[in-house]
Amino acid sequence: MENIPAASxxxxxxxxxxxxxxxxxxxxxxxxxxxxxxxASATEIVTVSLRRESAGGKAGGxxxxxxxxxxxxxxxxxxxxxxxxxxxxxAQMAREVFATDWIKLEVIGHHDxxxxxxxxxxxxxxxxxREGFEVFPYTTGDLVVAERLLEAGCEVLMPxxxxxxxxxxxxxxxxxxxxxxxxxxxxxxxDAGIGRPSHAAAVMELGYDAVLLNTAVAKAGDPVVMxxxxxxxxxxxxxxxxxxxxxxxxxxxxxxxxxGKAVFx
Amino acid sequence: xxxLVKGAGVAGLTVAHELARRGAEILVAExxxxxxAGASWxxxxxxxxxxxxxxxxxxxxxxxxxxxxxxxxxLPGLVHFAGTLVLAPPRDASELRRFASxxxxxxxxxxxxxAALEPDLAGRFRSGLFFGREAHLDPRQALLGLHAKLVSKxxxxxxxCADAAALGRFxxxxxxxxxxxxAHDAGLRGVRGEMLYLETGEVRxxxxxxxxxxxxxxxxxxxxxxxxxxxxxxxENASDGPVTxxxxxxxxxxxxxxxxxxxxxxxxxASSGVRPAYADNLPRVTPKGGVVAVNGLYxxxxxxxxxxxxxxxxxxxxxxxxxxxxxxxxxxxxxx
Numbered sequence: 241m242e243n244i245p246a247a248s249x250x251x252x253x254x255x256x257x258x259x260x261x262x263x264x265x266x267x268x269x270x271x272x273x274x275x276x277x278x279x280a281s282a283t284e285i286v287t288v289s290l291r292r293e294s295a296g297g298k299a300g301g302x303x304x305x306x307x308x309x310x311x312x313x314x315x316x317x318x319x320x321x322x323x324x325x326x327x328x329x330x331a332q333m334a335r336e337v338f339a340t341d342w343i344k345l346e347v348i349g350h351h352d353x354x355x356x357x358x359x360x361x362x363x364x365x366x367x368x369x370r371e372g373f374e375v376f377p378y379t380t381g382d383l384v385v386a387e388r389l390l391e392a393g394c395e396v397l398m399p400x401x402x403x404x405x406x407x408x409x410x411x412x413x414x415x416x417x418x419x420x421x422x423x424x425x426x427x428x429x430x431d432a433g434i435g436r437p438s439h440a441a442a443v444m445e446l447g448y449d450a451v452l453l454n455t456a457v458a459k460a461g462d463p464v465v466m467x468x469x470x471x472x473x474x475x476x477x478x479x480x481x482x483x484x485x486x487x488x489x490x491x492x493x494x495x496x497x498x499x500g501k502a503v504f505x
Numbered sequence: 506x507x508x509l510v511k512g513a514g515v516a517g518l519t520v521a522h523e524l525a526r527r528g529a530e531i532l533v534a535e536x537x538x539x540x541x542a543g544a545s546w547x548x549x550x551x552x553x554x555x556x557x558x559x560x561x562x563x564x565x566x567x568x569x570x571x572x573x574x575x576x577x578x579x580l581p582g583l584v585h586f587a588g589t590l591v592l593a594p595p596r597d598a599s600e601l602r603r604f605a606s607x608x609x610x611x612x613x614x615x616x617x618x619x620a621a622l623e624p625d626l627a628g629r630f631r632s633g634l635f636f637g638r639e640a641h642l643d644p645r646q647a648l649l650g651l652h653a654k655l656v657s658k659x660x661x662x663x664x665x666c667a668d669a670a671a672l673g674r675f676x677x678x679x680x681x682x683x684x685x686x687x688a689h690d691a692g693l694r695g696v697r698g699e700m701l702y703l704e705t706g707e708v709r710x711x712x713x714x715x716x717x718x719x720x721x722x723x724x725x726x727x728x729x730x731x732x733x734x735x736x737x738x739x740x741e742n743a744s745d746g747p748v749t750x751x752x753x754x755x756x757x758x759x760x761x762x763x764x765x766x767x768x769x770x771x772x773x774x775a776s777s778g779v780r781p782a783y784a785d786n787l788p789r790v791t792p793k794g795g796v797v798a799v800n801g802l803y804x805x806x807x808x809x810x811x812x813x814x815x816x817x818x819x820x821x822x823x824x825x826x827x828x829x830x831x832x833x834x835x836x837x838x839x840x841x
């Protein structure tokens with residue numbers, strides 16, 4: 241798309257990216273379909289989970305080679321970690337496996353809703369930042385937690401818009417607006433809860449910098465077509481935000497001038 | 506024609522069966538000490554192409570829909586033609602609709618119909634899907650039965666065989682070594698699976714039951730005599746180490762959700778295996794340099810091995826020895 245303004249590129253920890261869609265690599269029918277969906281999404285960043293695949297001591301070597309062979313920037317995550325210690329260990333392992341300081345930090349606090357444990361999150365973020373990691377924290381819409389994460393050294397925030405995998409879309413628009421308004425210069429990425437392309441467009445129209453998805457694409461009837469649909473929705477939402485959206489009005493406003501027409505009333 | 510079949514898992518045994526039927530002289534060489542050393546021994550044994558279509562490609566149905574008939578023909582009395590029941594807890598009822606939308610060959614069933622199919626589940630689920638054309642078998646019985654039958658037909662077996670090259674000269678070689686081929690098959694990867702065997706006299710089921718859950722879908726397959734196999738995890742690594750505590754918890758939780766009486770069952774086995782898979786999760790018959798490889802059966806060993814064995818035998822014995830690989834044929838069909 242040649243018409244995108246230059247301001248549309250995204251900077252995350254000093255890296256400039258043109259795609260505003262980050263895609264997860266779990267839950268696809270097969271690695272081949274996953275790879276095709278990644279290409280269709282035109283994403284430049286894929287996330288990958290390490291916790292479970294490393295269970296049993298022997299790493300998921302072939303799967304990780306496959307991820308590396310996609311040629312994308314890899315954002316490893318600490319999905320499935322419930323404590324600071326687990327998350328830190330997983331991050332350290334991820335650094336070794338994928339040779340990157342990037343880590344999507346996830347510390348789960350509630351088994352059913354997969355809500356982040358924000359206290360452990362801040363603590364883990366402090367530890368990892370000290371160790372030179374560039375942390376992408378998966379958090380809630382809470383402003384104070386966001387503040388603490390920034391103090392801990394995070395330069396990106398990744399609030400949920402609904403619980404992981406729930407496909408409910410933005411359930412608390414006001415919280416998302418408040419985050420955007422309070423942190424106008426921090427890259428904000430909606431992570432978790434997106435179910436449809438229209439959800440992705442909606443949060444991009446709020447001025448969010450990017451969207452991170454997994455289930456909505458991986459579990460779609462046709463993940464490859466869905467990946468492409470999301471790429472368009474994210475781009476449309478971004479351009480809508482940049483173009484300046486109309487505010488809703490209570491009254492109708494005619495788009496054709498009435499002057500010169502017969503008016504009967 | 507003398508044929509060496511490397512590997513005595515479900516791939517090797519079905520290939521040997523197809524070759525024996527075509528009059529070949531066969532030696533099966535197996536690295537393990539006997540039948541049951543590899544992933545096939547841990548299989549669920551569900552001949553469920555329509556359920557598998559939910560997460561697989563159309564080829565799963567194409568290659569799997571005649572499997573039940575093949576097994577019943579090879580080993581009469583082995584296959585249970587009782588269908589598959591797919592259920593979801595009321596909270597996850599939307600999972601049923603999602604599952605249904607991605608496959609075919611089912612009927613929606615009501616609480617009464619579920620009770621009629623599986624009386625012990627009466628009152629526990631309000632709706633489900635019944636796949637009436639599916640079947641299941643006991644994989645261990647199938648492997649042992651096929652082995653015994655092949656021996657009786659004059660097929661030779663060399664167990665504990667580390668070096669198949671020392672066994673002499675053969676006209677054809679078939680490589681059915683599954684995960685052992687990982688080192689020389691660059692496209693292959695391992696997908697770890699873990700499963701449990703429970704024993705209880707308090708629950709009776711006549712068919713495999715799949716319990717849908719967004720995070721931990723599981724299946725329970727009745728093996729008779731109060732034994733049930735609970736499977737299976739899907740983890741992207743090639744470790745066959747002991748079952749993890751978390752997997753046991755997930756599998757037991759799901760079994761308990763299906764029927765609380767499983768909480769009192771005896772846990773008689775917890776095992777893991779590694780499924781060999783290619784990137785598209787579909788199996789391949791690959792003729793290469795005088796060897797035909799059959800691999801990548803993934804989670805569809807008993808479902809797809811008969812079709813793959815038939816293709817391999819055609820290549821080995823038929824005139825198409827130098828013909829295209831199945832892989833290419835399949836890709837071309839997909840494009841057409």
